[in-house]
Amino acid sequence: MRIEFYDSIINALEEAALEALDATGEQLLTDVTDAQVMPFDVGTMQNDATYVDHSHRANGQVTLLVDEPYARRLYxxxxYNYQTVNNPNAKGLWFEDWANDGKYANKVRENYAAFYKRFGGI
Incomplete structure (x- = not known):
């Protein structure tokens, strides 16, 4: 038996995994925004201060961050009795539905798999 490793294919699949990770992070941000679960007064926290941090991408990690000093208190x-004028589903712990055991956790995994297949040419 002879086994050959094609470094170019392995590298392409590794890069596809990282691209899928980036795309999954961006899709998560879109899903959270579309679900209208973040507290929303004038929209600064949701629209301007929430973003995907790709700085640890090489380690296989992207992070959804909210860069406002009051976000931790609200989360x-x-x-709290959140106003629901702008986001009807506003609540605390708004990311939990997409976490490991949340009701949308499988959607995150499915999104990653779909992106990996697309970017990897599988």
Whole structure:
């Protein structure tokens, strides 16, 4: 038996995995925004201060960040009475639905798999 490794194909698949990771992070941001679950007054936190951080991409990690000083307080207090004028589903812990055991966790995994297939040419 003879086994040959094609470095160019392996490298292409590794790059496809990273591209899929980037695309999954961006899709997650879109999904969270579309679900209208973030507290929203004038839209600064959701529209301007929430982004995907790709700085640890090489380690296989992207992070959805909210860069506002009050975001932590709003996130960890689901007991607050959030206004629902702009986002009808506004609540605390708004990312939890997409976390490991959340109701949309499988959607995140499925998105990654679909992006990997697309970018990897599989």
């Amino acid at each position: 960890y207090h689901p007991e």
